[in-house]
Amino acid sequence: MSAEQTNIKVVVRVRPYNRRELEQNQRQIVKVLDNNTLLFDPDEEDDEFFFQGTKQNYRDITKRLNKKISMDFDRVFDPEATNRQIFEECTSPLVASVLNGYNCSVFVYGATGAGKTFTMLGSDSCPGLTFLTMRELFDKIQAQSSTHKFDVGVSYLEVYNELVMNLLTKTGPLKLQEDSNGVVVSGLVLKPIYSADELLQLLAQGNSNRTQHPTDANAESSRSHAIFQVHIRMTDRKTGTKRTVKLSMIDLAGSERAASTKGIGVRFKEGASINKSLLALGNCINKLADGMKHIPYRDSNLTRILKDSLGGNCRTLMVANVSMSSLTYEDTYNTLKYASRAKKIRTTLKQNVLKSNMPKDFYIKKVTELMAENERLKIKVAQLEKASEATRSYNESELKAWYSKIDAVYASVIKTQEYVIGTQSKIKSMNFREKLKKENIACNKLLERNSVNSEEVSELKVKKKNLHVLYVCSLTTFYSNFASILFSLKLISDIFIIRQVALSVSLRVTYPLLLCTYRQ
Numbered sequence: 001m002s003a004e005q006t007n008i009k010v011v012v013r014v015r016p017y018n019r020r021e022l023e024q025n026q027r028q029i030v031k032v033l034d035n036n037t038l039l040f041d042p043d044e045e046d047d048e049f050f051f052q053g054t055k056q057n058y059r060d061i062t063k064r065l066n067k068k069i070s071m072d073f074d075r076v077f078d079p080e081a082t083n084r085q086i087f088e089e090c091t092s093p094l095v096a097s098v099l100n101g102y103n104c105s106v107f108v109y110g111a112t113g114a115g116k117t118f119t120m121l122g123s124d125s126c127p128g129l130t131f132l133t134m135r136e137l138f139d140k141i142q143a144q145s146s147t148h149k150f151d152v153g154v155s156y157l158e159v160y161n162e163l164v165m166n167l168l169t170k171t172g173p174l175k176l177q178e179d180s181n182g183v184v185v186s187g188l189v190l191k192p193i194y195s196a197d198e199l200l201q202l203l204a205q206g207n208s209n210r211t212q213h214p215t216d217a218n219a220e221s222s223r224s225h226a227i228f229q230v231h232i233r234m235t236d237r238k239t240g241t242k243r244t245v246k247l248s249m250i251d252l253a254g255s256e257r258a259a260s261t262k263g264i265g266v267r268f269k270e271g272a273s274i275n276k277s278l279l280a281l282g283n284c285i286n287k288l289a290d291g292m293k294h295i296p297y298r299d300s301n302l303t304r305i306l307k308d309s310l311g312g313n314c315r316t317l318m319v320a321n322v323s324m325s326s327l328t329y330e331d332t333y334n335t336l337k338y339a340s341r342a343k344k345i346r347t348t349l350k351q352n353v354l355k356s357n358m359p360k361d362f363y364i365k366k367v368t369e370l371m372a373e374n375e376r377l378k379i380k381v382a383q384l385e386k387a388s389e390a391t392r393s394y395n396e397s398e399l400k401a402w403y404s405k406i407d408a409v410y411a412s413v414i415k416t417q418e419y420v421i422g423t424q425s426k427i428k429s430m431n432f433r434e435k436l437k438k439e440n441i442a443c444n445k446l447l448e449r450n451s452v453n454s455e456e457v458s459e460l461k462v463k464k465k466n467l468h469v470l471y472v473c474s475l476t477t478f479y480s481n482f483a484s485i486l487f488s489l490k491l492i493s494d495i496f497i498i499r500q501v502a503l504s505v506s507l508r509v510t511y512p513l514l515l516c517t518y519r520q
């Protein structure tokens with residue numbers, strides 16, 4: 001897996017004046033010039049001093065010249081900047097990195113009262129980077145839950161007087177050990193969590209266990225280094241690839257000079273040990289910045305724990321907190337010097353992919369099997385495609401044959417029907433004609449008798465003529481029906497009706513024929 005070289009990202013946050021600073025009306029020693037640059041110890045623009053009517057550059061000739069040092073950082077946040085703004089610009093991108101398999105660390109550095117805890121934890125109304133980052137992390141975990149399985153565990157440690165304590169269980173001191181994965185805290189059991197709310201509850205619980213004592217600069221000064229870590233194991237549901245990553249949020253104790261906290265007794269020891277660990281941190285930062293090979297991480301427990309974040313496989317963000325009041329001149333200067341040095345540190349990033357325990361042979365066998373299966377399936381697909389094509393063509397030709405057979409049968413049925421109908425009407429008209437003939441014979445017989453009188457003779461003759469007309473009609477299929485109707489209605493003696501029927505059907509050819517037959 002390729003490794004990527006990157007610098008530690010360093011941002012400076014300048015906090016607003018606190019009440020004490022405003023009351024003492026001190027001068028401003030940090031001026032934010034733009035998003036990346038600040039001026040430390042600028043000239044006092046309004047501090048004008050006139051001697052005998054002439055403006056003097058310096059009121060006090062014994063006073064040293066202002067440093068006027070311009071410093072560049074990855075980002076400089078002025079006193080108006082909010083925690084959300086810093087989150088969006090600095091730690092939100094880290095969440096995406098974590099879920100891509102990179103270890104990430106955020107640590108805040110600065111003197112007591114400079115705003116480290118405010119930046120990291122914030123308050124209910126103004127949540128800090130830890131809260132906002134964890135919320136974002138869980139939102140993203142939720143969004144990816146269909147493709148990945150996530151196992152999340154957290155730990156919250158404090159390093160106080162060089163002792164490592166578990167803030168979640170209030171137990172310790174714990175020992176640090178080194179293995180191939182780096183420094184591990186022996187006996188530390190990760191607390192599994194399933195939601196952002198659960199995580200935030202644990203954070204609150206750990207904070208309440210944190211060692212705090214008031215200092216001159218901060219009534220709730222944190223006297224220990226707090227290290228909140230989220231360990232995530234991601235399993236790709238499709239490929240089964242596993243990754244383990246760690247996101248660390250570190251709130252360091254104040255980096256002020258021991259003298260500035262005016263500690264005695266326990267507080268002095270506390271201050272000395274904070275200084276010892278921060279001195280060790282400073283040494284590591286300096287050596288890393290100079291590209292030295294040997295880095296004295298082992299000088300303190302803090303640097304041992306931060307080894308990963310500073311010089312290991314980790315994307316690291318350092319937030320240097322400073323006050324702009326001249327009351328904190330030395331501390332602010334030191335913090336900015338540290339931050340400038342830290343900018344030079346380069347870390348090497350690698351995506352964390354868990355090695356599988358399966359031997360190589362297993363995968364070789366598996367791939368060979370899958371390739372053979374693939375070939376077998378390809379052949380099967382080709383066979384099926386061929387078979388389905390053959391079935392399709394057979395069906396089409398057979399269907400055509402069936403259609404033409406059906407058409408032929410249908411045509412012959414129609415023909416037969418027509419023939420039957422034709423035959424029926426032929427039989428009908430033949431029967432009708434037979435009837436007409438019989439009637440004519442009967443008329444003839446009556447006419448041959450001597451007993452019929454002259455009136456009856458003329459009536460029989462008219463009937464004979466009409467029978468003849470009907471006979472002629474019966475020779476055509478169309479008129480045969482009319483003729484048979486007239487005959488059955490016994491209207492054959494009324495030639496007028498026959499004439500009307502012929503007229504109504506407007507058969508100009510047949511009508512003269514009928515008339516001429518009638519005239520005969």
Ligand SMILES: Nc1ncnc2c1ncn2[C@@H]1O[C@H](COP(=O)(O)OP(=O)(O)OP(=O)(O)O)[C@@H](O)[C@H]1O
Pocket residue numbers: 014015016018079110111112113114115116117118119215218220221222223252253254255321
């Ligand atoms: N950016 C800010 N805006 C408003 N108030 C701030 C800001 N930064 C710090 N403060 C206030 O300043 C005070 C000291 O801040 P904080 O406790 O964060 O300092 P610290 O650096 O953590 O100090 P210590 O090392 O002693 O714990 C707090 O009351 C805090 O609310």
